[in-house]
Amino acid sequence: MKKILYSTITFIITFSNQSFADETSLYDFKWLDDGEKVYVIQNKEYIKSGRLGVDFSIIDSASSPFQDTTGFLGSITYYFNERWSLDLTYKQYSNQDSGDLNSLLNQIGNGIKPIIRKIDSAALIHLNWIPFYGKINTFNQIFFFDWGFGFGLGQYDTQGNWQTFDDADVGLVYEKSQDPGFNFRSYVKFYTGSDMTFGAEYNLSGVNTIKDPNGKEDILYLADILVTVGYIF
Numbered sequence: 001m002k003k004i005l006y007s008t009i010t011f012i013i014t015f016s017n018q019s020f021a022d023e024t025s026l027y028d029f030k031w032l033d034d035g036e037k038v039y040v041i042q043n044k045e046y047i048k049s050g051r052l053g054v055d056f057s058i059i060d061s062a063s064s065p066f067q068d069t070t071g072f073l074g075s076i077t078y079y080f081n082e083r084w085s086l087d088l089t090y091k092q093y094s095n096q097d098s099g100d101l102n103s104l105l106n107q108i109g110n111g112i113k114p115i116i117r118k119i120d121s122a123a124l125i126h127l128n129w130i131p132f133y134g135k136i137n138t139f140n141q142i143f144f145f146d147w148g149f150g151f152g153l154g155q156y157d158t159q160g161n162w163q164t165f166d167d168a169d170v171g172l173v174y175e176k177s178q179d180p181g182f183n184f185r186s187y188v189k190f191y192t193g194s195d196m197t198f199g200a201e202y203n204l205s206g207v208n209t210i211k212d213p214n215g216k217e218d219i220l221y222l223a224d225i226l227v228t229v230g231y232i233f
Contacts, residue, residue: 046144046191048079048232055230057201061093063119063222066101070094073226083130089152091122091224113172117160117209117220120176124154124183143190145199150185156207165213181207189230201226 057073071093079085095118104114130148159174187201203224211218 046195046232047082048085049081051079051232053077053079053085053197053230053232055197055199055228057226057228059091059093059224059226061119061222061224063093063095063220064098064116066098066104066114066116067118068096068098069119069222071224073228077128082133085128085130085148087126087128087150087152089122089124089126089154091124093119093121095119113161113165115160115162115165115211115213116172116174117158117211118174119207119220119222120157120159122154122156122181122183122205124152126150126152126183126185128185145188145190147188148186150183150187152183152185154181154183155179156181156205156209158207158209160210162210162213162215177209179207179209181205181209187226187228189228191232195232197228197230197232199228199230201228 053076055073055075055077057075059071059073061069061071063069071091073089073091075087075089077085077087101114101116128148128150130146132147134145134147136143136145156179157176158179159176161172161174163175164173183203183205185201185203187199189197189199191197201224203226205222205224207220207222208217209220210216211220
């Protein structure tokens with residue numbers, strides 16, 4: 001019976017993915033023999049407070065049904081403590097006409113075209129909250145991770161064809177502009193013993209830009225999925 005209880009407790013501790021306790025936490029299970037304690041392994045092995053981090057990401061973006069958009073991201077993050085950080089982020093996008101756009105233009109002729117808005121780049125500042133941390137045990141190695149959220153504001157460089165939309169004799173001609181926008185982010189970051197990090201992230205952005213042939217402004221929403229590698233100094 002004692003072996004069964006011990007195995008059950010070990011399993012629970014080993015595969016618990018999340019904890020809010022600090023590094024001094026001690027759990028005293030009443031059904032263990034007197035004097036037996038269980039310590040919870042924390043990810044405080046990787047202290048972030050007061051440190052700088054850099055991240056580089058590959059972006060797969062869904063900004064328009066008429067564009068195939070990819071890109072990359074670079075950011076610098078300062079950690080005030082284990083729960084809060086501030087980052088400066090730059091995104092650069094690459095846009096290609098999608099198959100849907102080519103099919104549409106071929107079917108309805110050169111005189112008709114959709115309104116298109118491209119996202120070229122974004123410069124943002126985020127305030128990040130990191131409320132969750134945990135671990136994954138792969139039997140021979142433990143991976144520690146953070147799960148955080150951020151909200152950012154910044155400037156987006158865009159291109160649109162609204163000015164020439166009503167001109168039947170002109171094809172897809174784009175005019176550049178700079179537009180304000182915001183960005184929500186949710187990310188998971190894994191830590192290694194060499195201070196390198198690996199992670200995945202989801203972004204939802206809103207850009208106050210032109211979506212109407214008369215020049216009326218509206219919010220253009222786009223979603224990014226990112227794969228990230230970084231380093232904490």
